Amino acid sequence: ETGVTQSPTHLIKTRGQQVTLRCSSQSGHNTVSWYQQALGQGPQFIFQYYREEENGRGNFPPRFSGLQFPNYSSELNVNALELDDSALYLCASSRQGPGELFFGEGSRLTVL
Amino acid sequence: AQSVTQPDIHITVSEGASLELRCNYSYGATPYLFWYVQSPGQGLQLLLKYFSGDTLVQGIKGFEAEFKRSQSSFNLRKPSVHWSDAAEYFCAVGPNDYKLSFGAGTTVTVRA
Numbered sequence: 001e002t003g004v005t006q007s008p009t010h011l012i013k014t015r016g017q018q019v020t021l022r023c024s025s026q027s028g029h030n031t032v033s034w035y036q037q038a039l040g041q042g043p044q045f046i047f048q049y050y051r052e053e054e055n056g057r058g059n060f061p062p063r064f065s066g067l068q069f070p071n072y073s074s075e076l077n078v079n080a081l082e083l084d085d086s087a088l089y090l091c092a093s094s095r096q097g098p099g100e101l102f103f104g105e106g107s108r109l110t111v112l
Numbered sequence: 113a114q115s116v117t118q119p120d121i122h123i124t125v126s127e128g129a130s131l132e133l134r135c136n137y138s139y140g141a142t143p144y145l146f147w148y149v150q151s152p153g154q155g156l157q158l159l160l161k162y163f164s165g166d167t168l169v170q171g172i173k174g175f176e177a178e179f180k181r182s183q184s185s186f187n188l189r190k191p192s193v194h195w196s197d198a199a200e201y202f203c204a205v206g207p208n209d210y211k212l213s214f215g216a217g218t219t220v221t222v223r224a
Contacts, residue, residue: 042214044213048210048211090155092210098208100161101156106155
């Protein structure tokens, strides 16, 4: 069984640029959630995708957007990058219904 | 609004000693409660979860937690710590199993 995989693992961008992060969900899972973890803090919920539609969103501005594809993989897009967007971005997949999130190892974004 | 407080930023414990990590939450209804562990360079791994029922929950790696509604607490315990338990531990609360609010984490150091 393949776990949650994320790419890239590390990347560096400059302020104002755009970034796309990718996530492949675990086999058999149909939902994907994205979290932002700033250094020294706990993860913060960005949004979840189910059936290719956003299904809940945290307190993040519209420049954070996402997609889910028919194979349940997902992308997180961040436009107009700011220095505070520097963080570890975690993707987690799950089956719809009460259960648990399975997290990937994350993509570490540095904005200069 | 939901929130989690983990009062201890860092705990050092001797191998073989017991461990208790504190978690206090704020949530208006019956919460979904979780404990996750994060080792360096790794994603988050679920230790245990509470949705309903028995307030003493058993998890993986010998961990347990007790839900105390009157104290709004969900403390994590392990009777005998192993060196491999050194990691960062996060408590999380949410209205469901994916829109979670995490605490800032407790770093556990295990000394020989």
